[in-house]
Amino acid sequence: MFFSKDLPSPTSVFTAYASMAGYMMMIRSMAHELIPAPLQDFIYRTLRSLFFRSSSSTLTLTIDDDNMGMNNEIYRAAQTYLSTKISPDAVRLRISKGHKDKHVNLYLSDGEIVNDVYEDVQLVWRFVTDGGDKKGGGGGVGGRGGGGGRRGGMDDDGKSEYFELSFDKKHKDLILNSYVPYIESKAKEIRDERRILMLHSLNSLRWESVILEHPSTFETMAMEDDLKRDVIEDLDRFIRRKEFYKRVGKAWKRGYLLYGPPGTGKSSLVAAMANYLKFDVYDLQLASVMRDSDLRRLLLATRNRSILVIEDIDCAVDLPNRIEQPVEGKNRGESQGPLTLSGLLNFIDGLWSSCGDERIIIFTTNHKDRLDPALLRPGRMDMHIYMGHCSFQGFKTLASNYLGLSDAAMPHRLFPEIERLIDGEVMTPAQVAEELMKSEDADVALEGLVNVLEKMRLKSKESNPVMMKQKESRLEMEEMRLKSDTEGSPRKNSKRFKKLVLFWT
Numbered sequence: 001m002f003f004s005k006d007l008p009s010p011t012s013v014f015t016a017y018a019s020m021a022g023y024m025m026m027i028r029s030m031a032h033e034l035i036p037a038p039l040q041d042f043i044y045r046t047l048r049s050l051f052f053r054s055s056s057s058t059l060t061l062t063i064d065d066d067n068m069g070m071n072n073e074i075y076r077a078a079q080t081y082l083s084t085k086i087s088p089d090a091v092r093l094r095i096s097k098g099h100k101d102k103h104v105n106l107y108l109s110d111g112e113i114v115n116d117v118y119e120d121v122q123l124v125w126r127f128v129t130d131g132g133d134k135k136g137g138g139g140g141v142g143g144r145g146g147g148g149g150r151r152g153g154m155d156d157d158g159k160s161e162y163f164e165l166s167f168d169k170k171h172k173d174l175i176l177n178s179y180v181p182y183i184e185s186k187a188k189e190i191r192d193e194r195r196i197l198m199l200h201s202l203n204s205l206r207w208e209s210v211i212l213e214h215p216s217t218f219e220t221m222a223m224e225d226d227l228k229r230d231v232i233e234d235l236d237r238f239i240r241r242k243e244f245y246k247r248v249g250k251a252w253k254r255g256y257l258l259y260g261p262p263g264t265g266k267s268s269l270v271a272a273m274a275n276y277l278k279f280d281v282y283d284l285q286l287a288s289v290m291r292d293s294d295l296r297r298l299l300l301a302t303r304n305r306s307i308l309v310i311e312d313i314d315c316a317v318d319l320p321n322r323i324e325q326p327v328e329g330k331n332r333g334e335s336q337g338p339l340t341l342s343g344l345l346n347f348i349d350g351l352w353s354s355c356g357d358e359r360i361i362i363f364t365t366n367h368k369d370r371l372d373p374a375l376l377r378p379g380r381m382d383m384h385i386y387m388g389h390c391s392f393q394g395f396k397t398l399a400s401n402y403l404g405l406s407d408a409a410m411p412h413r414l415f416p417e418i419e420r421l422i423d424g425e426v427m428t429p430a431q432v433a434e435e436l437m438k439s440e441d442a443d444v445a446l447e448g449l450v451n452v453l454e455k456m457r458l459k460s461k462e463s464n465p466v467m468m469k470q471k472e473s474r475l476e477m478e479e480m481r482l483k484s485d486t487e488g489s490p491r492k493n494s495k496r497f498k499k500l501v502l503f504w505t
């Protein structure tokens, strides 16, 4: 008769398992040099089956990459998660680096073990390669998640690769319902962190890809704080509303129209959005797409979690004129004939958006007034973002980016002067940035900027003194009116500020 105190505790079972597995691995790597591969497999399998028979309280899950012919997401998640948990004592690892990767990726190699603890439950992971002809040091983990290696499951040599996850049987529910989802979410975080963004551009009607290393982020963007916050909130809402889009039967896509003069940061904002979301960018130059059928092929070749950008939509292609040349007998949007605006909108609204997830489309233009009303129709572009001339707030962001100046503690002596001169449509952020780059010495750079601002104000006054006078007095009146009815409400004030900017345009 057995008493519970005679039974080994789960902790000691796992400790014993881990040590034994470690010894097995050491013996295995020595044996690897001396014993032929088929004999190695036989010995390893025999020892393993002996061990598992003796620890009846252990449950072992096997996780391979085959999910009835589809990929097994848990396998991929485990592969990514475990690559961050590799013990310093590991004796055999697989290393890989794809041409797009910035860093090398480390993966478990055959027989390697990782010990993990989840809510005080001890877990042992092992990567196993079974059967087939061993080459080049014992196979490896499929590296699709990070390095372009072989996939798990059965490979061409008839060798199967899988993970084993062992733990005490009594924790089965916790592991399946809590630990596995935890691994999946961790793996997503790690992948997002590591993700290399790609910029895809057209070359002879094919997407050609390079690594996107644009440094622009929302922190570096010279924009009004309110507008910046609105854009970030909109992106966040879009990303977390997968279920919502499904429920209401809408394609999970979002459209933005960025408009404003050249050099106000439209392209930089696209890059900031891509960096924020970790989305690839597809830069679609419409001028090189002549037919609806080409557009269709190109759009279908784009991947999920991406931003499709069509820059300078007003002048990239003369779409309205092309509408005047319909091709007989063809359906709209499926035509082999010339690319039309309706074809473009048809694909964007229909086919392309319904066959992918997490898609963003961005149109940019310097002339919103020249756009076809069909593009501006409510519901087509979800958010219209005006990128305007450099405000004082925008200047402060640029001064901090380029000269490391912060206005928090002690603003630079020239800040008040710049605040007075920069208001209105005087300089674009690109022009301000150019001035700030002229010297590393903040005094010199800011004095240069003050000179340019003075010259530009004078020039615009001289070019239209009457209009300037009228604008100034209207602005003053509007300012006084706003001051009287929004005193003490910063949020209201900033909204009115936007109106003031519009008033100037």
Ligand SMILES: Nc1ncnc2c1ncn2[C@@H]1O[C@H](COP(=O)(O)OP(=O)(O)OP(=O)(O)O)[C@@H](O)[C@H]1O
Pocket (backbone or CB within 6 Å): 220, 221, 222, 223, 260, 261, 262, 263, 264, 265, 266, 267, 268, 269, 366, 387, 428, 429, 430, 431, 433
């Ligand atoms: N709002 C901004 N914030 C930060 N930097 C900016 C901003 N606007 C312009 N810049 C700077 O000016 C350069 C040019 O800006 P960008 O190409 O993003 O402007 P754009 O509006 O897309 O111009 P265009 O309409 O000519 O394509 C950027 O590389 C960046 O250094």
